[in-house]
Amino acid sequence: MEKGWRETYKEKEFTIDTTKPSEIVVAGFEKLRLPENFKVLDLGCGNGRNSIYAATLGGLVESVDLVDLDFKKDIPEKTSGRISFHEMSVMDFDIKPDEYTAVIASRLFQYLTKSELEVLFGRIKEGLTNEGLVMVSYTASGGIFDKSDIHVLKYKHAIDEIRQTFQNNGLEIVLLEGKSGVATHVPYENPNETYGILIKRKIGA
Numbered sequence: 001m002e003k004g005w006r007e008t009y010k011e012k013e014f015t016i017d018t019t020k021p022s023e024i025v026v027a028g029f030e031k032l033r034l035p036e037n038f039k040v041l042d043l044g045c046g047n048g049r050n051s052i053y054a055a056t057l058g059g060l061v062e063s064v065d066l067v068d069l070d071f072k073k074d075i076p077e078k079t080s081g082r083i084s085f086h087e088m089s090v091m092d093f094d095i096k097p098d099e100y101t102a103v104i105a106s107r108l109f110q111y112l113t114k115s116e117l118e119v120l121f122g123r124i125k126e127g128l129t130n131e132g133l134v135m136v137s138y139t140a141s142g143g144i145f146d147k148s149d150i151h152v153l154k155y156k157h158a159i160d161e162i163r164q165t166f167q168n169n170g171l172e173i174v175l176l177e178g179k180s181g182v183a184t185h186v187p188y189e190n191p192n193e194t195y196g197i198l199i200k201r202k203i204g205a
């Protein structure tokens with residue numbers, strides 16, 4: 001039976017053990033020229049590993065997740081003061097236009113439906129600055145949870161469908177890296193394709 005994310009975290013079915021930022025997020029920030037107090041949106045932030053990284057680079061970060069893991073209490077005030085956490089669905093968050101130098105969606109897509117992704121990417125496109133990047137990692141097969149005892153809803157999104165969603169919403173891919181069998185922290189014998197993607201606004205879109 002499916003449970004919500006809150007119960008899943010509470011019952012410790014799923015924990016995020018790493019505090020390292022996602023590889024695609026590190027790669028994305030290396031490509032950006034970062035203005036003073038640049039703005040970042042971290043969608044489905046979990047334990048905040050990517051929000052914290054962006055804040056240490058000098059970003060002002062808005063972090064959104066269905067569950068408040070209270071990650072700000074464990075980090076220095078210098079960093080935590082740069083992060084605002086919003087406990088809500090990414091679908092309900094009001095994305096301000098032309099605001100964000102970086103929008104992070106790390107391991108989130110597989111928990112959203114196709115129609116949610118379509119709506120969300122329209123809003124993300126509006127929220128990005130002209131120079132900004134969306135930094136994505138996602139698992140096309142629906143994620144590492146199929147064979148483990150974790151009961152949240154997950155969806156399969158083939159990479160071609162994801163590409164189409166970007167295209168439909170005036171976004172273009174800057175970098176796409178694919179890997180397989182990367183879920184080393186949970187036993188999983190089948191290869192599962194995981195992608196790191198950087199996306200920007202199409203000129204004129």
Ligand SMILES: C[S@@+](CC[C@H](N)C(=O)[O-])C[C@H]1O[C@@H](n2cnc3c(N)ncnc32)[C@H](O)[C@@H]1O
Pocket residue numbers: 005016022043044045046047048049064065066067088089090091105106107108111112
């Ligand atoms: C696999 S974790 C990834 C966390 C983090 N982005 C990372 O890379 O470590 C997925 C996170 O997405 C959150 N999530 C799932 N659906 C969501 C939604 N509709 N709105 C906000 N957060 C959501 C979950 O609560 C969970 O913290």
